[in-house]
Amino acid sequence: MKKRRLPRAVAGGVVLALGLTLAACGGGSSGGSGSGSFKVLVYGDASNKVEKQIVDTFNKTSKVKAVLQTIPGADYQQKLQTIITTKQAPDVFFNWGGGSIAPFVKAGLLLPLDDFIAKDPGLKSNFLPSVFNSAAVDGKSYGVPMRGTQPVLLFNNKKVLADAGLTEPRTWDDLLNAVKVLKARHITPIALGGGDQWPTLMWYEYMYDRIAGPGLFEKAMGGDKSAWDSADSRKALSMLKELIDAGAFGSNYDSVKYTDGGSVALVAQGRAGFELMGSWYYSQQQQDNPDFAKSGLGFSSFPTVTGGKGDPTDIVGNTNNFYSVLKKTKYPDAVAQFLKLQYSDEFVKAQMAIGNLPTTTNTVNFLDTAAIPDYSKFQYDLVKAAPSFQLSWDQAYPQTASEAMHTAVQQFFDGKLDADGFIKAMQALPTS
Amino acid sequence: MTTSAAPRVERRRPVRRSGAAVARPGFAWAVPATLFFLLFAVVPLILVAVLSFTSWDGLGSPEFAGLDNWRELVHDHTMIQSLWLSVLITVLGVVVQTPLSILLGVWAAGRQRNRAILSAVYFVPLLLSATAVSILWRALLDPNFGVPSQAKWLFGDGNLFGHQASAIGVLVFVGAWQYTPFHTLIYQGAARSIPQVLYQAAEIDGAGTVRQFFHITLPQLRNTMITSMILMVVGGLTTFDTVLILTQGGPGTDTTISAYYMYQKAFKSFDFGGGSAIALVLVLIATVISLVVVKVSGYDKMRSTTEGL
Numbered sequence: 001m002k003k004r005r006l007p008r009a010v011a012g013g014v015v016l017a018l019g020l021t022l023a024a025c026g027g028g029s030s031g032g033s034g035s036g037s038f039k040v041l042v043y044g045d046a047s048n049k050v051e052k053q054i055v056d057t058f059n060k061t062s063k064v065k066a067v068l069q070t071i072p073g074a075d076y077q078q079k080l081q082t083i084i085t086t087k088q089a090p091d092v093f094f095n096w097g098g099g100s101i102a103p104f105v106k107a108g109l110l111l112p113l114d115d116f117i118a119k120d121p122g123l124k125s126n127f128l129p130s131v132f133n134s135a136a137v138d139g140k141s142y143g144v145p146m147r148g149t150q151p152v153l154l155f156n157n158k159k160v161l162a163d164a165g166l167t168e169p170r171t172w173d174d175l176l177n178a179v180k181v182l183k184a185r186h187i188t189p190i191a192l193g194g195g196d197q198w199p200t201l202m203w204y205e206y207m208y209d210r211i212a213g214p215g216l217f218e219k220a221m222g223g224d225k226s227a228w229d230s231a232d233s234r235k236a237l238s239m240l241k242e243l244i245d246a247g248a249f250g251s252n253y254d255s256v257k258y259t260d261g262g263s264v265a266l267v268a269q270g271r272a273g274f275e276l277m278g279s280w281y282y283s284q285q286q287q288d289n290p291d292f293a294k295s296g297l298g299f300s301s302f303p304t305v306t307g308g309k310g311d312p313t314d315i316v317g318n319t320n321n322f323y324s325v326l327k328k329t330k331y332p333d334a335v336a337q338f339l340k341l342q343y344s345d346e347f348v349k350a351q352m353a354i355g356n357l358p359t360t361t362n363t364v365n366f367l368d369t370a371a372i373p374d375y376s377k378f379q380y381d382l383v384k385a386a387p388s389f390q391l392s393w394d395q396a397y398p399q400t401a402s403e404a405m406h407t408a409v410q411q412f413f414d415g416k417l418d419a420d421g422f423i424k425a426m427q428a429l430p431t432s
Numbered sequence: 433m434t435t436s437a438a439p440r441v442e443r444r445r446p447v448r449r450s451g452a453a454v455a456r457p458g459f460a461w462a463v464p465a466t467l468f469f470l471l472f473a474v475v476p477l478i479l480v481a482v483l484s485f486t487s488w489d490g491l492g493s494p495e496f497a498g499l500d501n502w503r504e505l506v507h508d509h510t511m512i513q514s515l516w517l518s519v520l521i522t523v524l525g526v527v528v529q530t531p532l533s534i535l536l537g538v539w540a541a542g543r544q545r546n547r548a549i550l551s552a553v554y555f556v557p558l559l560l561s562a563t564a565v566s567i568l569w570r571a572l573l574d575p576n577f578g579v580p581s582q583a584k585w586l587f588g589d590g591n592l593f594g595h596q597a598s599a600i601g602v603l604v605f606v607g608a609w610q611y612t613p614f615h616t617l618i619y620q621g622a623a624r625s626i627p628q629v630l631y632q633a634a635e636i637d638g639a640g641t642v643r644q645f646f647h648i649t650l651p652q653l654r655n656t657m658i659t660s661m662i663l664m665v666v667g668g669l670t671t672f673d674t675v676l677i678l679t680q681g682g683p684g685t686d687t688t689i690s691a692y693y694m695y696q697k698a699f700k701s702f703d704f705g706g707g708s709a710i711a712l713v714l715v716l717i718a719t720v721i722s723l724v725v726v727k728v729s730g731y732d733k734m735r736s737t738t739e740g741l
Contacts, residue, residue, distance in 0.1 A: 078699050081490050103702075107491040195593075195680060252575040254683045255593030266576055400489055403701040407685065416684050 037065040038331045040338070041080065041090035043321070044070035046283060047147055050350045054341050064334035066092075077399065084109060084326075091329040092338065096395040097135035097143050097322045102432075103398055104324070105137045111325040112140040116336045123336075126343035128383075131359040134319040134391055143322030144339045146347075148356030149383050150278040152202050152317040158298040160187060160273045168300040172210075172239070175303050179248040182273045188250035191272035193258030197406035198394060200253075200413055202276050203243075205316040205393055206302045207236040213310040214388040221396055225427040232309065237412070237419045239305070244413055254414060261288055268292040276302070278317050279379055282372065283355045299375070301382060315382060316390040320359050352376065357383075401429040477715065483708035490702050501709040511710065514690040515717070517600070521689060522668030524604045525611075526661055533612050533660065537619025538649055551620075558613040565610045566677035573602060596686035599679050603687060606674050611667065615660045622656035623649060658729045662722055669718050690714050 042051050048070055055068045069090065071079045077100070083089055084104060095101050104110050117124045124132060127145050135143030156168060161178075164185055169175040182189040193199040208216055212232035219227040227233065250272075256262040258277070261284075266272040268289040275281070285293035304312035323342065325335050341347055343360045351358045352370040357379050370376035383389065394402040408425035411417040417425065484501055488494035505511050540551045557565065572578050573592050580587035592598045630648045639647065672691040675681060681688035681696065688696070690710055698707025 081702060082699075085491055103489060103491055109491070195682065251589060252591035252594045255575045255591055255679075260570075262574065262576060271576065400702050403696055410682070411684050414684050 035063045035065065036331060037067050038091035038329060038335060038338075039067050039069055039089075040323075041069050041071065041093040043076045043094045044072045046287060047351075047354065047356060049354060050147075050347070050356075053350055054347055057346060058338050058341055062334055062337060064331045066334075066338055081399065089326055089328075091331065092323050092325055092335055094146070095135075095143065095322050095324055096318055096392070097320070098391045098396045099398045099401075100395050101135065101142055101322075101324055102137050103400075105142060109326060109328075110142050111327045111329065111332065112142060113144065113325065113339075114140060116332075116339065117141065119336065120340065122343065123339060126360050126362070128359045128361065130389060131319045134389075135322040135324070143324045144342050145320040145359050146323050146342050147321040147358070148279070148351055149320050149359045149379065150280060150318040151315040151379060151382055151386075151389070152206070152276060152278050152302070153281070153299045153379075153382075154274055154276050154302055155267065155281055156274045156298040156300070157267050157270055157272070157292075158296050160270050161298065164273070166273075168298060169303045170300075172303050172305045176243070176246060178273065179243070179246050183247050187270070188266060188272040189274065190248045190250075191256070191263040191266040191275040192249045192253040193256050193263040194249070194253035194410060194413065195255055195257040195262075196259050197410050198392070199258050199263070199277065201393055201406065201409050202278075202316065203240060204236070204409060205390055206276070207240050207305075208233070209310045209314050209316055209388070209390055210302070210305040210308040210312070211236045211239070211310060212308075214314065214390055217390060217393065217396075220426070221431055223431050228423045228426045233423065234419055237422060240412075241419075244415075249413075254410070264288055268296070279357070282375055286355065286371075299378065311387045313382075313385050314388040314390065315386045316392065318392055318395060319389050359383075398430060398432065401431075404429055480708045480711050483704055484712050486705050488704040490704055494705070497705060501705045504706065505709050505713070510685050510688060510693060511690070511713075513685065514688050514693040514710075515713070517687060518669055518671075518689040518691070518714075518717075521600065521603060521607075521671060522665055524600070525607050525668045525671075526664045528604055528608045529612050529615055529664060530657070530661065532608065533615035534619050534650075534653065534657075536612070536616040538623045538645070540616060540620045541623035555613045555617065557610050558617070560610070562610060562673040563677060566606060566674045569602070569606045569609075570678055593679055594683055596683065599683065599687045602678060603671070603674055606678065607668075607671065611664070615664070618656055618660050619653060622653050626652045654729075658725065662725055665721055665725065666718055669714060669721070 040051070040055060042048060048068075051070075052068055055066045059065050076094075080093060080095075081103075084093075085107075101110060113123070123144060124141065131145055131149060132141070135141065135145070154169070160182070161167065164178075164181050164187075166178050166181060167174075169178050179189040192203075205217075212230070212235075216227050216230065216232055256266070258264065263272070263275055264281075264284055265288065267275045268285060282293060282297065282299075285297055301313075301315070323339060325332070325339075329335055343362070345362065345366075348358050348360055348363055348366050349369060352363075352366050355371045355375070357363065357370075357376050363380065367373060367377055367380060390396075394405055397405060404425065408417060408422055411425075412419075412422040483494060485497060485499070486494035487497040487500065536554070540547060540554075560568075573580055575581055575589075575591040575593060578590075580590040580592055582590075584590050592602050626649065630652070631644055634644050634648060670691050671689060672695065675687060675689055675692045676695070679687045681692050691714060694707050694710040694714065697703045697710060
């Protein structure tokens with residue numbers, strides 16, 4: 001009997017120790033004596049390389065240390081919202097600006113950066129204003145740009161186009177023609193990761209911008225729901241419908257995903273001609289299919305639409321990612337120092353080396369050092385020339401709207417919603 | 433067990449008040465489990481019930497919203513559809529898995545060596561997590577790169593995830609692939625505990641294998657069937673991971689079952705009030721179904737299948 005009791009006592013001790021450890025974790029790292037540390041939470045992906053480097057650089061000179069934490073991509077937003085009101089909340093966190101932080105601002109969780117900027121005007125003046133301002137809520141700045149700008153581009157497989165005697169489509173008619181030609185050759189004209197839903201949304205963003213200009217969406221975002229029911233809105237939908245009905249996306253786009261590499265592989269293997277995707281597509285292809293990325297991947301801006309009110313050089317996508325700061329951080333001064341690194345030469349060079357295009361004013365000095373200079377220059381000129389850079393709809397709207405928006409977007413593509421149904425769904429979205 | 437424990441019980445008896453109470457485990461034995469149950473099942477359930485009457489996005493504090501979430505739910509087309517889908521997937525799961533696992537379980541209850549090895553191989557899916565299983569099948573059935581795209585003569589356009597019927601088929605199939613081994617295990621155990629005398633008697637009476645199966649094995653497995661089916665029903669109604677990974681409720685909302693819809697509402701749209709209401713509906717339905725199964729089957733009476741032996 002005695003022999004048996006011993007393991008049980010040990011087990012009890014282990015459980016107790018475990019409990020104590022957990023309790024210690026709950027205490028968080030913010031306690032500490034003297035120097036202390038603050039947490040930096042980032043979307044986990046290939047770009048973390050740079051974030052890690054910047055944190056290391058910061059820690060070399062700072063008494064208060066920065067601790068980098070990452071959450072794998074698809075779950076980032078959900079996990080962030082779950083922990084942001086708890087003790088585990090980060091001090092500084094990655095976001096998309098706009099609607100992605102609006103609810104946090106409304107809940108009084110975020111620190112306005114005005115004081116930081118007052119002490120160091122460079123924290124604002126070193127960034128492109130259009131980008132910097134997309135993280136402002138109610139006239140106050142809540143984010144400092146990090147990573148790179150992400151315009152959505154129309155990528156293509158150069159070989160597929162050449163074999164079919166096609167060139168990069170400049171106009172909507174070019175695109176419709178390319179769809180016809182590729183379909184006749186039994187190639188899916190346009191790869192679409194419809195299973196993820198957000199890639200589908202990009203088609204709407206561009207169609208609406210080309211036909212109505214950025215005003216329509218701004219009006220709708222401002223709460224004027226009649227914008228969705230305008231003639232321009234209906235025209236954009238009917239043209240999209242025309243593209244879908246022409247078989248541009250094949251028949252199984254709904255079960256293809258971008259996030260698991262499905263649509264990426266379709267283009268790389270020459271089984272699809274085009275894919276509309278954010279500028280991070282290049283680094284994705286570079287990772288999945290390095291040879292193809294080097295020589296086979298073409299890119300162009302979204303085609304122009306004749307008769308459309310939008311400026312043909314408008315772009316959509318994510319203006320950039322941002323670092324926002326929580327109000328309850330114990331080390332605002334250290335955080336302010338950390339944010340300064342986001343416009344340092346070291347930061348810009350490191351981002352360029354992995355193919356990202358930072359939105360700092362000194363970026364232009366480093367264009368030649370980019371991983372793919374042609375690509376970086378193309379993006380830079382595109383972003384610089386664009387009169388409007390429409391933030392992705394699902395990031396501009398509050399998080400509570402994104403699921404319903406994605407469903408509506410997908411159902412219209414599938415023919416389960418007609419234009420009236422889509423308009424009604426968009427009007428039902430919460431705008432604040 | 434009983435033989436070695438008996439003397440000790442005998443010795444302790446004078447200390448306790450009544451002999452009958454000593455023979456059964458005391459109330460104290462149930463305390464840890466009861467506490468756990470209260471803490472991790474009852475308390476959350478009450479919290480969810482309260483949440484279902486509020487509007488909460490996970491930030492700040494919940495605001496009382498009265499019956500808003502419930503009113504919305506009643507008129508929500510997706511919700512009503514999701515309930516039907518949940519029931520359909522559950523029923524299909526039971527219909528597919530029960531005969532399969534009975535046959536396999538009875539077969540695996542045999543004693544030959546090759547059966548043991550085959551059974552061991554066969555139980556492998558049970559050891560994999562549902563997530564791993566779903567990712568595996570997702571890759572195997574990919575519409576562009578998977579098996580169906582290479583065997584279009586069998587799978588039509590090769591896009592199993594693109595149509596409601598085939599998407600549901602895939603969900604039921606993957607569920608069966610993973611959980612049939614578990615139910616087989618239950619049936620195997622039950623089949624082994626059927627007294628051999630019954631079969632010997634039947635053989636003397638001249639009954640063949642088939643008649644033995646229908647007149648001895650099946651009736652003897654009655655209680656096991658109920659247990660297994662309740663597990664299938666509860667498991668079916670709360671199916672979630674397979675849907676999350678295989679179809680994401682798609683195409684459109686064609687495979688959005690209630691559990692997935694709850695997740696969508698609560699954790700993707702950050703409408704925790706609405707999500708809680710769906711969760712409560714699921715709890716109610718699962719409880720009602722379990723009660724009905726127990727009542728209809730006579731399981732509550734716990735009638736022994738070896739009566740008269």
